[in-house]
Amino acid sequence: LFGATGQVGHELALLYRGEELVALDRYAADLSRPESLRAIVREVQPEVILNAAAYTAVDRAETEVELAELINHRAPAVLAEEAERLGAMLLHYSTDYVFDGSKREPWIETDTPAPINAYGATKLAGEQAIAHVCSRYLILRTSWVYAARGHNFLRTMMRLARERAHLRVVNDQWGAPTPAPLLAEATHSLLELALDPGRGRSQQACGIYHVSCGGKTNWCEFARAIFAEAGLQVEVDGISSRDYPTPAKRPHNSVLSNEKLIGNFDLRLPVWQAALKDLFPGMTPQRTTDPGEAFTQKISCA
């Protein structure tokens, strides 16, 4: 597991606790030095490589393109080559920001990506490099990831709520907030299904999947839902992206259709409101001792 300290990586490390997992942080495996990853993979000889590491600072990527490119494109390319050499499965995450946001309906896996910012472009290049060299891969595109820890919108809102009673938040970018614990649980289940030859899914399994919560919202509505859930009195006004300029452009619509995931694996994440509720109370992700049990509670698995 690369990126074991990130939002998703941390949850994966918890889920795979007790199994044969080698969890690596940036000091053990630095993705900005892609060639150095070969020796690590060759030493560990994994059956599955989980890559939860990424350059995720969307605005900073506009000025640190080379670094983002190394981490989001070159490093996954090396991991894909090494996975292929070993016959291992590579599970990698990508983003809704590979799309330009112009579609009215939810994006499907076969829609043409056209990133409008540097982060999205480097993530798309990573996807393409993996698909080019690796025959056993799963790329999970997700959106608006948050958790009770790490850098994310929910934690930013909770911090701002301590400082201000009135906030202005953009209301013209649409997506589906997806908690890291749920994404990790979905990953765990998906991998079990994909790796189980008895289910005959391994051949059809490989490829790109959209994995995000159901429904859609905008950042302003999401902020209001967070404060309602937290019982905080904060007034939130909606503003247009034009009134909140950022170094990186964001897609207008980045809602992902999960139909392929549902059709191929019978896996469905809950709607974003239910997932948010689940992350409270106390912003402590609720976790049972059995990850499988937690999964079936939160994700309908036919």
Ligand SMILES: NC(=O)c1ccc[n+]([C@@H]2O[C@H](COP(=O)([O-])OP(=O)(O)OC[C@H]3O[C@@H](n4cnc5c(N)ncnc54)[C@H](OP(=O)(O)O)[C@@H]3O)[C@@H](O)[C@H]2O)c1
């Ligand atoms: N966050 C989102 O809203 C979002 C949305 C769509 C898709 N995704 C994708 O989902 C995946 C997981 O994202 P996340 O939200 O868990 O990201 P995150 O919380 O920002 O974690 C990123 C991880 O990558 C590690 N990392 C960064 N630079 C590294 C380097 N040079 N060498 C090794 N590790 C490095 C970080 O290490 P440190 O902890 O040491 O910094 C951290 O463990 C990523 O592929 C991301 O692109 C995220």
